[in-house]
Amino acid sequence: MSRGAHPRSRSPLPRAVRVVAATAPLVFWAVIASAGMLAAWGLTATAAAPAPVIDGKIAEGEYASHYVARSIGMELHWTIEGDSIYIGLRAPTTGWLAVGWDPSGPIMQGEDILIGYIRGRELFLQDYFANSSVTHANDVSLGGRDDVLESSGSEDEQFTTIEFRRKLDTGDRFDRPITPGTHTVQLAYAPGDDFVTYHGEKRTVVRIDFLAGAAQEAGLFARPRSLGEGSDPLGPWLLTVATGVLAIVVLTAACLLWHGRGERRPLR
Numbered sequence: 106m107s108r109g110a111h112p113r114s115r116s117p118l119p120r121a122v123r124v125v126a127a128t129a130p131l132v133f134w135a136v137i138a139s140a141g142m143l144a145a146w147g148l149t150a151t152a153a154a155p156a157p158v159i160d161g162k163i164a165e166g167e168y169a170s171h172y173v174a175r176s177i178g179m180e181l182h183w184t185i186e187g188d189s190i191y192i193g194l195r196a197p198t199t200g201w202l203a204v205g206w207d208p209s210g211p212i213m214q215g216e217d218i219l220i221g222y223i224r225g226r227e228l229f230l231q232d233y234f235a236n237s238s239v240t241h242a243n244d245v246s247l248g249g250r251d252d253v254l255e256s257s258g259s260e261d262e263q264f265t266t267i268e269f270r271r272k273l274d275t276g277d278r279f280d281r282p283i284t285p286g287t288h289t290v291q292l293a294y295a296p297g298d299d300f301v302t303y304h305g306e307k308r309t310v311v312r313i314d315f316l317a318g319a320a321q322e323a324g325l326f327a328r329p330r331s332l333g334e335g336s337d338p339l340g341p342w343l344l345t346v347a348t349g350v351l352a353i354v355v356l357t358a359a360c361l362l363w364h365g366r367g368e369r370r371p372l373r
Contacts, residue, residue: 161259170318217281228258234279249279
């Protein structure tokens, strides 16, 4: 080495390790931000859980997945166990509650509906079918079956809770099977202890993948389920996150390598 030359400082770590160390915080914060987006969209992840007890009470963590429709204050809980789906409904009313899914026409036409209320200490729950955009009839009156396998409910001065179980695919032509992919789900309630009192503004539409445990509120207007819709609504989200993380890693690595080249000085 010639006089006056200064030795170039060398990092004890290989450059690849330094690149990984530099990009790790960026990847961490990208994942955290993405999780925040997921929560903001109203998505809920499915967790392992035993089959719920149909007793008219929804305990904390009893169901694998749940969604709170904040616009109307109604809760939907569900667990899939074997060939059955367990559903719990809770709303701030002493009248009827209803959940329906997969209309084939405008508003609720063609929708599979479960609607119930509590009078005294007795639960009245029926399996309905929307035979027009604004009317419905119970499946039995249309020549079908009531496919509720078990049910229970409870009511206090402010809330009504209803739980029931039915098969994912009942085989009844007036029911809609629960299959992989996103379903158009309507939630509603009203103050009357009957099956006909109008719900008014206490209705909302949610897009739900029951098997994946994902949900997002869609507003007041139901759209028929697309037959060609993919089975995983989180696919586009995951692809976006993966692309963003990869871009961060590549750009950071390129900057570090370019900076490393600039540190090299010829010896004189």
